Structures are given as C-alpha cells and as structure tokens.
Amino acid sequence: MSNILSIQSAVAYGHVGNSAAVFPLQCIGHEVWPVYTVNYSNHTGYGAWEGPIIPATDVAAVLSGVKDRGAFPLIDGILTGYQASPEIADVIVSTVRDIKAENPDAIYACDPVMGSATSGCFVADEIPPLFRSTIVPVADIITPNQFELGFLTERDVTDLDSTLAAVDAAREMGPSTVLVTSVQRPDAPSAAAAADGGPGVVEMIAVDDHGKWLVRTPRLPFKRNGSGDVTAALFLGHVLQGRAGANPEDAVKDALAKTASSVYDLLRVTQEADSPELQLVQAQDYYANPQLQFEVEAL
Template identity: 45%
Template sequence: MNLLSIQSHVAYGHVGNSSAVFPLQRLGVEVWPIHTVQFSNHTGYGAWRGQVFEASLIGELVEGIEDRGRLVACDGVLSGYMGSAETGAAILNAVGRVRVANPRADYCCDPVIGDVGRGVFVRPGIPEFMRDAAVPAADIVTPNQFELEFLTGHTVVSQTDVLAACERLHAMGPKVILVTSVLTDETPVTSIDLVASGPDGRFLLRTPRLDVSLNGAGDAIAALFFLHLKRTGSAAAALQAAGSSVYGLLRRTFEASSKELLMVEAQDELVQPSTVFEPLKL
C-alpha cells in the first residue's frame, strides 16, 4: 500500500508527519510524506524555529511524483493541520490529481480546528475551509468532539447526539467517520470514548482515561484508522485496531512521564497492542 501524507513536520518529537509516517511504515505501508512546515518542535512548547513552506510546494512535489508515473499507485491521501486556506486548496488539488490517476484512492482528512477547553486554535478562515471544502471532498474524516460540533452545528451531550451529528457529517460527503475523543453523559469519568460510523454500522470503543494531554496522538490515530480501514474495509475493525494501539502508546508514554509520544520505544503497541478493546455496536 502507498499513501501520500501531507502534513506538518517537526525535527524533535512526534506531531503531524512525525507522528503519522512511522506508524504507517512500521505496519508495512510505503509512505510518501510532503511537509507543509518544518519546525524544530511542536508549537505547544511556546517557542520553536523553522519555517512554513509555500503552498505551491505541495503541487510541485505531487507533480514530481506524477512525472515518475507513480500517482497511479497511490492508494490514498492523508492530511492534517492546514496552516492556511492556500495550503488547504493545494492539498485538495493534490487529492484531485491522485483520484484522476487512481479512482480507487481515498482521501482521509483530519479536520484540525480546535479542541474542547481550548476552542479554535487555527487561523481565521481555516474552520470554514474545513467545513465547506475539505470535509465534503473527503471519504474519511477524523474529527474530535469539538470539531464534530463545529462542522455539524450540533451540540454533543449524549450518545444519541453523537450519532445525530455523525449523520449530519455523512450528509456532507464522508462515507466513514472516526470521532477521536468523546465525553458524553454516558461516559464514565474514568473513561473516554471513540466512535466510528461507516457502511458497516456505528460503533463505540471505550478505553480508560489517562491523565495526560499529548500533542500528536490525534495525528497517529487518524493515520492508523485510515490504514486499518483500507486493509479491512470495516469501520469497526479499524476502530478496534487504531484505538487499542493508540491507547497502548499513550499508556506507555504516561507511565514514563514523557512529554513526547514514545513512538519508537513503544512501537510494539502499533503491531500488537498490549490491550485490545472490543467495540460496541450502537
């Protein structure tokens, strides 16, 4: 399998492509990464060095792959944080070129907008671009609870609300949805829920809640869910595999009191999670 991953990149730590590429490679995927930025570290540290690349670079690199005659072998495109609407437009253009070369290719969009407790943390115009352009173009989307509410205009308090919001999101275009973190009235205080919705049904995966907030976990689960969905064709199977792996990765990182995901040290969790959680059909 060959996947084109268009995301940010950091030299130190694991966010964006630095969080998505290695898990995919570890599981046997050939990844073609295109970096939208290259920073020393993620911006959550409050200080960083590096630069944002021109949006035109995305098209240039995709064209170079096309010159090699390899876009026909691209099975899908993965995107995450978009620093500007221009970058977003370039990503969608890349998706279009891949689909022309290989109509069976899928586009997985992680619609990074904000988070519960933090609100919107992307530049003005990006939330609207995600809602109006990126999400309708995607086959698979992986919002968190805050992003699900923003994209659909539907407040999520209960599991019923989650399913209603997913129906609204499906109506916008995506065939498969992974809600990467959900806290509803039915979620125990010691747990966190993930919800997947696809042609095979609606499913909930509940894992223990860890007292940790780590940048890059969402990038990793989006990549893993996309991979397992491509391989199995099942939202339930992809939810189980991706959710179990990322929980194991987070648990190992939490136990080590690390500020960065232990992506390499805990890589066995990607292949064979130490705890496998069973999805519940909703």
Template identity: 45%
Template sequence: MTNCKIAPNYNPWLRCGKLARMGILSIQSNVASGHVGNAAAVYPLQCLGHDVWPVHTVMLSQHPGHSDWRGHRVPASDLAAVLKGLDDHGVFKDCSAVLTGYLGAADVGDVVVEAWANVRHANPGALICCDPVMGDSGEGLYVPDDLVAFYRHTLVPAADVIMPNVFELETLHGGPMETIEAVIAAAQYLISKGPKTVIVTSVPDGGDALGNILVTPTESWIISTPRLALRAKGSGDVLSALWLGHYLRGGQAVAALEIAVATVFAIVEMAVKDQLLELPIVAAGSAGPAGFNAPRRFKAWRVD
C-alpha cells in the same frame, strides 16, 4: 463483529483477497523533535508495511505547545510544486490512500483538494482520509476562520473518511455535543454532505472514559477507554494513521479502529507511566509491526 467496509472506494487489492504493500500520501505538519503530524504518522505506517510519501505543510523544531519553538509554514506554492513533482513522477497511480492532517491555511486547502483530484484521476480506487485538524477541547481553535469554512464547504464533502475529535466535530457542525446521540447525529449530518465514514475521537463517555465513535450511513459503533492524564501531543495523529494503515491491510473499518485504539492506548500508557512530554513512538515500534498491532483489548459496541 461486522465487516464494515467503505464502499465504493475500496482498494482493488483487497477485493482480490491480496495483501499488497500500499502507497500512502501523507500531507501533514512535521516537527524535528517529538511526534505529531507526519512525525507521528509515517513511522507506524511504514512498520505496517506501507510505502509513505510525506509532504509537510509546516516544518517546526517542535510542537508549538512547547516554548521556544522555531520554524515556518510551507507556502502553498511550494507544497503544490512538491505534489506536482510526485504526480509527474508517476507516484499517484500507486497511491492507495491519502491522509491529510494539519493544513494551517485555506490556500493550502486549495492545493490539497487539487492533489486529491489528481490522485483519484490516477487511481480511482484511492481512499481519501481527512483529519480536520483545527483545535481541541480546552485549547480552542488554532486555525483561521477561512480554513474552518473551507473544511465545511470543500474538504469534508470531498473526502471519503473524516476523523475529527469532538471539538472539531462541534466546529464543523456548529453546536455543542453533550451526548453520544448528539455526536452520532452530527456525524450523520456530515455524511449527508459526502463522506462515507466519520470517526470521532476524544468523546467524553462518563467521567472517567473517552469514546471513539465510527459512523457510517447505516451503522454506529463506539469504543471506550479509560481516560488518562496525557501531557504529550499527537495521539490523534497516530490514531488516524493506524486506523488507515490497518484498514488498508484488512478492509474492515470497525476491526481497524479496535486495533488502532488499543495500540494508541498502549502508547499513551507508556507516556503517562514515564511522565513523557512526547509519545514513545519509536519504543512502541521496537517490536516491529507487532508494536503497532496491539491485541484488541477494547471491544466496539454497536449503538442502535
């Protein structure tokens, strides 16, 4: 197993060999019922021992995939005010990482980029992890075109880690990905624009498997799992959070992905077995930190 690290934005606590509780700013959607966005990310990160500061880009009753949902997008000005309040309060100096998910509008992207810059100013070692939530295979695009362009030209180059699903990678790159090699080439193209690592999820790997592919400037790794008929939303949000949480704890990107993939697969198995419409995040966490630290049952293989 490689000790694949994301340099130079590598947390100084890890360089010193210390395991400290780390602060994570999570800028995502939120739902009152269900587990997507911050409602999927915050609890697992807290169970792993991290302080989390959730900032919501939308506030909904439930995922829009369900009928009769209610709620609204948070105006960019309100989002900016909350983030400025955190900065003025001195929180950003203790921020080890920023995790961003669904933004919904390009003006929110402007606020996020400013927040990234302010976090880096307060703590130059902070890691910026961006899940460019734009759409999914079979569902298509569910954000406006100007936000897609903002991701391509502004957010992706400014981030350290990008975590798109395969549809979002195709959207960012501008073409279909029909092979593993094409996915890796597209990820390397994104890396040439600025990020140090790209993790692509939900990659078809044969008829009965899905792959998760981690690409750096020098290495590519794939972890494949059986394909399950999941109805619940939010597995990608949980995966992004768990990868970040485990990476901050150990500093090894591939090992963190192995743990995150195994943990999410176990959660998805529970949801499929019980025919749940929402991910059983609380049930998974009932064992404490061990509930989000599953044994690495799926091995990462290097793709040469």
C-alpha cells in the same frame, strides 16, 4: 502493503503531523510518502517555535514532482492533517482529484485539525470554513475529535444522541466514514465515577455504511500532542488493509478496535515514561501487534 501520501506538518523535536504519522504506518506495513506543509522546530503547544510554513506553491511543486514520476496511480491512500495556511486547501483538493482520476479506488482521509475542548480552536479563522466548504466534501474518511465534530457541523455535541446526529450531518457533507475521537459524555458508563474523582473513560465512535460502533478505553489523566495524528494514520492504514481483506464490510469496525488498542498503549507507555513527547518509537510493538484488549460495541 499500500502506498499512502501524507500531506501535513512536520517537526524536528517530538512527534506531531507527519513526524507522528509516518512511523506507525510503516510499522503496520505501509509505504508512506510524506509531504510537509510546515517544518517547525517543535509543535506549537510549547508556545514558541522556529521554522517555516511551506508556501502552498512549494507544496504543489513537490506534489507535481511526485505526479511526474508516474506515482499517482500507485497511491492507495491520502492523509492530511494540520494545515497552517488557507491556501493549502486548493492544493489538497486538486491533488485528491488528480489521484482519484488515475486511481478511483484511492481513499482520502482528512483529519480536520482545528482544536480541542481544552485548548479551543487554535487554527487561523479561515481554516474551519475551508474544511466545511472545500476539503471535507471531497474526503472519504474524516477523523475529528468531539470538539472538531461540533465545530465542523456547527452543532452542540454533548451526549451520544447529539454525537451521532452530528456524525450524520458530517456524512451528509461528503465523507462516508467518520471516526470521532476523544468522546467524553455525561451519559457514558463510568461518567459518574469520573465525576467523583475516578479515572473515567474516553470513547471513539466510528460510522460507515455498514454500521455504527463504539470502543471505550480508560481515560489516562494527561494529554500529549500528536496522539490524534497517530490515531488518524493508524485508522486509515487499518481501513486500507481491511478493505483489501476477506471481509471488507468489517474494515471500519476492525480498524476501530486496532487503532484504539494501539493508541491506548502508546499513551500508557508515554505516561509511564513521564515524557513530554509521545514515546512513538518505544511503543512500536503495539502498532504491528495491537493487543485488542477493548471490546467494540455496535450502536
């Protein structure tokens, strides 16, 4: 079991941010300490919501209280996701540095939430430059989707070669491990079938110092907010477990296989229920016991 500090948004209705990340991490055996950056009624994809952005000073106060309990040396992983205000960047960076000063083995995983290929960039204009200049350089793991990877590295990311080149550029910014989600490219197997109206595929690519890997799953013809938050959380959780295991060099590869399996089944269960929100609780068995139905390919 690891202790994970998760600093991100929360909603009352539905599952995004910490409201998506905490439960799956608990299901695979981790202790999670959530700190909220917003407390909304629902995710912003509905076009209307209520509730506050938590001021950065209040977030810092909560984190200070956790530190005062002597908990920072106990933290194995730090997870951040959607950030609604640019002021939070300094709080995150200082917290990561304080934790690593007390536990140098702690891993910081940053999900640089900025947008998607379908919605475009949906965060404040100040946020992407802060990811580039301030947050990503102190991260050990980042989990952008394909769109965010291009935005982060200021590159066109289309085919496999350009994706891997952008991953290399992202790793040069600081993080040793990059997970790219929602990869769709014209040079992928079954891309032609998708162009003809078939289901097509979607891929995830993970890269670290030990190798480059790709996993391919069927593309389900719908989108639900929060799936990226679950992906980032499970990936960090499995990496922590793998690095503490017998074969730490396989931690990222194994985390990719388990995460892809669990997230696919979560989306499948959600689609079958025709639910507007992720069926997070209903799919819980697939977090603790991923089916590992998709092959991981070395690149």
